[in-house]
Amino acid sequence: xxxxxxxxxxxxxxxxxxxxxxxxxxxxxxxxxxxxxxxxxxxxxxxxxxxxxxxxxxxxxxxxxxxxxxxxxxxxxxxxxxxxxxxxxxxxxxxxxxxxxxxxxxxxxxxxxxxxxxxxxxxxxxxxxxxxxxxxxxxxxx
Ligand code: FES
Numbered sequence: 001x002x003x004x005x006x007x008x009x010x011x012x013x014x015x016x017x018x019x020x021x022x023x024x025x026x027x028x029x030x031x032x033x034x035x036x037x038x039x040x041x042x043x044x045x046x047x048x049x050x051x052x053x054x055x056x057x058x059x060x061x062x063x064x065x066x067x068x069x070x071x072x073x074x075x076x077x078x079x080x081x082x083x084x085x086x087x088x089x090x091x092x093x094x095x096x097x098x099x100x101x102x103x104x105x106x107x108x109x110x111x112x113x114x115x116x117x118x119x120x121x122x123x124x125x126x127x128x129x130x131x132x133x134x135x136x137x138x139x140x141x142x
Contacts, residue, residue, distance in 0.1 A: 003060075004094035006068070011060045016070035027113025033102045036062055040070075040110040044118055047078050054110070060097055061103035065089050069107035071122040078118070081111060082130060095139065109133070 020041035034041035043051035054066045073081040086104040116126035
């Protein structure tokens with residue numbers, strides 16, 4: 001079996017799908033490998049991520065990893081969400097086939113972009129906190 005039960009579960013019944021109209025941070029990234037797109041919306045109150053939603057034009061692995069990633073940062077402080085790695089998400093899903101690991105990077109990058117957007121909206125330069133992020137437009141395959 002290529003996919004774990006957890007991957008199937010999050011793919012068949014993804015958590016936190018949708019958008020947040022009055023989000024405090026929005027991140028969008030494209031996957032340079034396949035051209036798929038991920039969008040993450042964050043609601044942040046006093047440094048706590050109170051709500052998170054995602055939308056994707058992505059494959060099953062992208063859906064499952066985003067679903068798991070959103071569950072992992074919901075209710076957590078921003079500082080913890082910043083530390084979320086795609087590796088941790090893949091581990092929480094009991095693994096992904098190696099050819100699909102690139103899909104899990106979408107969620108991590110979109111969360112970082114959304115947090116960068118949140119900092120910018122609050123007049124804070126996100127680069128020293130988050131580091132250089134890939135230009136979201138540069139990743140898009142047109
Ligand atoms: Fe594009 Fe998985 S194949 S995100």
